Amino acid sequence: MSEAHPGLEHHFDSYDQQRESAKLGMWLFLITEVMFFGGMFLLYLIYRWRFPVAFAEGSNHLDVTLGAINTVILIGSSLTVALAVRAAQLGKSKALVVLLILTLLLGGMFLGIKSVEYSHKFHQHLFPNDSFQFEGTSPNNTRLFFAIYFCMTGFHALHMLIGAGIILWLIPHAWRGRFNANNYNYVEGFGLYWHFVDLVWIFLFPLLYLLGRNLGTH
Amino acid sequence: MSSPIEQQTGSHTGVHVESPALLLTVFGGLMVLTFLTVWVSGLDLGRMNDVTALGIATLKAGLVIWYFMHVRHSTILTKLAILTATFFVVLLFGITLADYLTRGWLGVLGR
Numbered sequence: 001m002s003e004a005h006p007g008l009e010h011h012f013d014s015y016d017q018q019r020e021s022a023k024l025g026m027w028l029f030l031i032t033e034v035m036f037f038g039g040m041f042l043l044y045l046i047y048r049w050r051f052p053v054a055f056a057e058g059s060n061h062l063d064v065t066l067g068a069i070n071t072v073i074l075i076g077s078s079l080t081v082a083l084a085v086r087a088a089q090l091g092k093s094k095a096l097v098v099l100l101i102l103t104l105l106l107g108g109m110f111l112g113i114k115s116v117e118y119s120h121k122f123h124q125h126l127f128p129n130d131s132f133q134f135e136g137t138s139p140n141n142t143r144l145f146f147a148i149y150f151c152m153t154g155f156h157a158l159h160m161l162i163g164a165g166i167i168l169w170l171i172p173h174a175w176r177g178r179f180n181a182n183n184y185n186y187v188e189g190f191g192l193y194w195h196f197v198d199l200v201w202i203f204l205f206p207l208l209y210l211l212g213r214n215l216g217t218h
Numbered sequence: 219m220s221s222p223i224e225q226q227t228g229s230h231t232g233v234h235v236e237s238p239a240l241l242l243t244v245f246g247g248l249m250v251l252t253f254l255t256v257w258v259s260g261l262d263l264g265r266m267n268d269v270t271a272l273g274i275a276t277l278k279a280g281l282v283i284w285y286f287m288h289v290r291h292s293t294i295l296t297k298l299a300i301l302t303a304t305f306f307v308v309l310l311f312g313i314t315l316a317d318y319l320t321r322g323w324l325g326v327l328g329r
Contacts, residue, residue, distance in 0.1 A: 031303040038307050071252050079245040082286045089235045181233050195287045202278045206271040210259035214267050
């Protein structure tokens with residue numbers, strides 16, 4: 001960092017170059033995340049194709065209302081993050097802090113609802129351990145559905161927890177007015193990460209909650 | 219005032235600040251699509267249920283990537299990296315499903 005260019009690391013020629021490098025690096029990380037979740041989506045697709053009825057029966061035990069509310073909350077948090085990046089670009093520190101806290105609250109609401117859903121599943125013996133019980137055409141295959149459900153939503157929730165940790169780390173920096181048009185890479189990078197977590201949920205919600213609704217609950 | 223590296227690559231991207239109106243419009247669109255996908259899932263469209271659910275999810279993902287993640291203002295290099303990732307995801311799904319989904323077609327012995 002030099003006096004003339006605050007926030008510009010010495011190995012970069014310009015703020016533009018620094019910003020684009022940070023952005024590209026973040027995207028490369030997100031691409032590895034796409035591959036990580038992609039493998040699980042593929043696993044889901046193959047077993048769903050193999051056991052459509054058992055998967056639809058399992059899906060009908062998920063709470064569509066809670067899932068839809070969580071979708072709205074998470075997309076809402078993506079909006080607050082997009083606005084937070086804007087506030088950082090404009091150097092509006094107070095707005096940035098408020099928007100980051102709002103994002104944290106929305107993320108907390110999502111995880112709260114998720115934990116309510118999880119505890120329902122535990123009480124209904126739908127967690128795929130030895131106490132798993134299911135009245136259906138092929139309980140073992142429905143158990144597979146719930147194994148995939150807990151695995152994918154669990155990894156998604158873990159990503160949200162990490163995101164919440166990053167927000168807590170960002171807030172003091174934002175409070176001290178560290179971000180401006182030249183130097184907002186941390187906020188931008190966090191934003192890309194949070195939007196990615198939103199993207200995963202955008203696919204998880206229809207695939208886990210909505211499939212098989214048309215077959216009726218009987 | 220461009221630096222040597224910018225003169226070489228001709229890249230001077232600057233900072234693009236999105237208007238709140240645009241971000242709110244995109245959010246509104248995402249809400250409409252969320253409502254639509256829940257509503258459509260209650261109708262019995264046969265195989266089209268899966269197609270519409272995935273179609274709407276892809277559209278929503280596109281909106282988030284293009285507007286919220288600022289890809290529309292990104293450099294060619296970033297766009298190329300994202301396209302490459304998409305290509306490999308399509309390969310992963312395409313080749314694997316080409317195996318699993320066609321196994322029953324020829325009545326191969328031993329399966």
